[in-house]
Amino acid sequence: MEKLLALIFVYIFVENFVLMRFFGICPFLGVSRKMETAVGMSMAVIFVMTISTLVTWLLYTYLLEPFNLLYLQIVAFILVIASLVQLVETVLRKISPTLYQGLGIYLPLITTNCAVLAVALLAVQEEYSLLESLVFAISAAVGFSLALIIMAGIRERLELANVPKAFQGTAITLITAGILSLAFMGFKGMLSI
Amino acid sequence: MNNMLYAVAVLGGTGIVFGVLLALASKYFAIESDPRVETIREILPGANCGACGYAGCSNYAEAVVEGKAPLNACIPGGSQCAREIAAVMGQSVEEVASLAAVVFCIGDREKAAERFIYHGIEDCAEAEKYCGGAKACPYGCLGLGNCVRACPFEAISMGAHGLPLVDLDKCNGCGLCREACPRKIIQILPKSEAGHLVLCNSHDRGKSVSRACTVGCTACRICVKACPREAIAIENNLAVIDLEKCDDCGECAKACPQGTIHPRRRVAEQSRARVG
Structure with a gap:
């Protein structure tokens, strides 16, 4: 139990996937322009990360490890995640159009997201149990969402600010991301696993 | 030799399983959509301005096919757009004032x-x-x-x-x-x-x-x-x-x-x- 709580805290704050480990920077900068899209993307990431970690963990433990095929893990994980997301998208469109409207456009975006692959790879590398892997995946995704939503809030305000010409656009966004990352440095060393 | 066979079998097998699942899913979870929606969406200017009262051009196209929206609600498209939509829907339409x-x-x-x-x-x-x-x-x-x-x-x-x-x-x-x-x-x-x-x-x-x-x-x-x-x-x-x-x-x-x-x-x- 203690380890699970530690996992949650560590991967939301201390080892935040975006701001401390620098995974998933592309959607972090690309989808953070508006709060609405940021929230939609966050939900989709939480959803996909949890499912893909579950399936890749099973694949790793019951197929790759017994047959001594660890060198295949990256290829196999990419294959599984991509087809899984596609499958979920197809099923979701039929079963729940409302949920599909909310998550639909973000799902294909996430298919090849490095953060999702990183969660799957780290979960087996750190030799977490199935439960621990799931908690790890959800916390990492929540950490990602936290960073994304904070960034979206800042960028919405930034739209109205008088930014000097040389810093407008991508420049000020990258500077903001850097300062945000510095702020998260404050959690460094608080807790480790 | 065995190792290689296992690798091919595991990766190939996973691929085949997911391939079949995807094929089945696309068959059993397919959604019948009216081809006219796509045609109308291509006629529309695609600016998603919202002047018609719908969230975007796709939503307006769907509403037109379902008969909920008037054919001439697209203001940026003007009369020509309304005429083309009317031709697709097989109805007549009034002119749109520009x-x-x-x-x-x-x-x-x-x-x-x-x-x-x-x-x-x-x-x-x-x-x-x-x-x-x-x-x-x-x-x-x-x-x-x-x-x-x-x-x-x-x-x-x-x-x-x-x-x-x-x-x-x-x-x-x-x-x-x-x-x-x-x-x-x-x-x-x-x-x-x-x-x-x-x-x-x-x-x-x-x-x-x-x-x-x-x-x-x-x-x-x-x-x-x-x-x-x-x-x-x-x-x-x-x-x-x-x-x-x-x-x-x-x-x-x-x-x-x-x-x-x-x-x-x-x-x-x-x-x-x-x-x-």
Whole structure:
């Protein structure tokens, strides 16, 4: 139990996937322009990360490890995640159009997201149990969402600010991301696993 | 040797399993969509401006096929678009009037007084919150360009003296600028160059108007008397010209002591000259 709580805290704050480990920077900068899209993307990431970690963990433990095929893990994980997301998208469109409207456009975006692959790879590398892997995946995704939503809030305000010409656009966004990352440095060393 | 076979079997097997699952899913979870939706969406301009009242072009196309939306609701697409949609749906349709935005304020920085120098956020709605904006006239254009940013067709640009210019070739009257303007200075009118307009938005009394702006309408009623066709009326301290009655004789523009009334032809020429 203690380890699970530690996992949650560590991967939301201390080892935040975006701001401390620098995974998933592309959607972090690309989808953070508006709060609405940021929230939609966050939900989709939480959803996909949890499912893909579950399936890749099973694949790793019951197929790759017994047959001594660890060198295949990256290829196999990419294959599984991509087809899984596609499958979920197809099923979701039929079963729940409302949920599909909310998550639909973000799902294909996430298919090849490095953060999702990183969660799957780290979960087996750190030799977490199935439960621990799931908690790890959800916390990492929540950490990602936290960073994304904070960034979206800042960028919405930034739209109205008088930014000097040389810093407008991508420049000020990258500077903001850097300062945000510095702020998260404050959690460094608080807790480790 | 065995190792290689295992690798091929595991990866190939996983691939096949997921391939079959995807194929089954796309068969059993397929959604029947009307091919007309796609056709109509391709006819539409694709600007997703929302002038039809739907969230975007795709939503409007779906509503048309379901029979919920009128065929001629797409304002940017105009008559031609409506005709093409009608052909797809096998129905007839009325013509769509082509529309354009008109800025009802000519009080630029030289003509309209400012009460203070505004250094705040470059946004009309934000400036409005700060003591009601810098302009002495509480109805005049603040000139910070919310309409320019709102226009999806890049038809509005900010002129040199702080008033927006509408490029009539690009403007199709979707009305997003009217929504973006916190003072509702922009009106959407039929696209024509006939008729005269009172280019002022101020409902203040004459004395306050003349103190704030040299070209504002003071509701002096001279134009009402000058008009031979009784097309002009004073509504809430502002002269309004009924474009259906106006025959473009120009008596009102000659009579107006403030120079607020302009023929639409001149407005169009000026915007063309300055935009071009």
